[in-house]
Amino acid sequence: MSPNHSQSHPSKWQPTGLVTTLLSPGARQVIRCWxxxxxxxxxxxxxxxxxAMINDPGTFGDLVRTANSNLAPTVVLNELLRKGIVEPLESGHVLLRRSAYMPATEAAQQSTVASDDCLAAYSPRRRFNDI
Incomplete structure (x- = not known):
């Protein structure tokens, strides 16, 4: 199963302050994509x-590659596990803990569609200092 990159509706969820405070920018990007x-x-x-597989479609590794192809899925997964943002299950799955996300406000939904970091891997942008 490959992710659907359609933006037909805004996200219902947004990361909590816990996520934005504890995680590295790359890991925050993965959570926003999730x-x-x-x-x-x-x-x-x-x-x-x-x-928790790294190379199969529809897995955590696929999520990380969708969020940002420059991130290492194993490194991101280890950070999320270490900080308690995801819970490992006996089945080999990882579950995003409910404390990591909350219902999105209308303003957050609109800004998410306009500037979501998950699309960074698909829409390269020039930085002000690029030559």
Whole structure:
């Protein structure tokens, strides 16, 4: 299963202050992607449990590559586990803890669609200092 990169509807969720305070920028980018409309939500629009596999489609590794192809899935997963943002399950899946996300406000939904970091891997932008 590959993620759907459609932006037909804004995200229902946004990261909590816990996520924005504790995590590195790359890990925050992965969480925002997990919560966004990019194919990592279940039928009820809640974050899916993802297999902790690194190279298979529809897994945690696929999420990380969707968020930012320059990130190492193993490094991001270790950070999220160490900081208690995800919970490992006996089935080999990881579950995003409910304390990591909350319902999005209307303003946050609009800004997420306009400037979500999850799209960084798909829409390269020039920086002011690029030559």
């Amino acid at each position: 919560l966004g409309p990019f194919g990592f939500l279940d039928e009820q629009q809640h974050p899916r449990m993802l297999l």
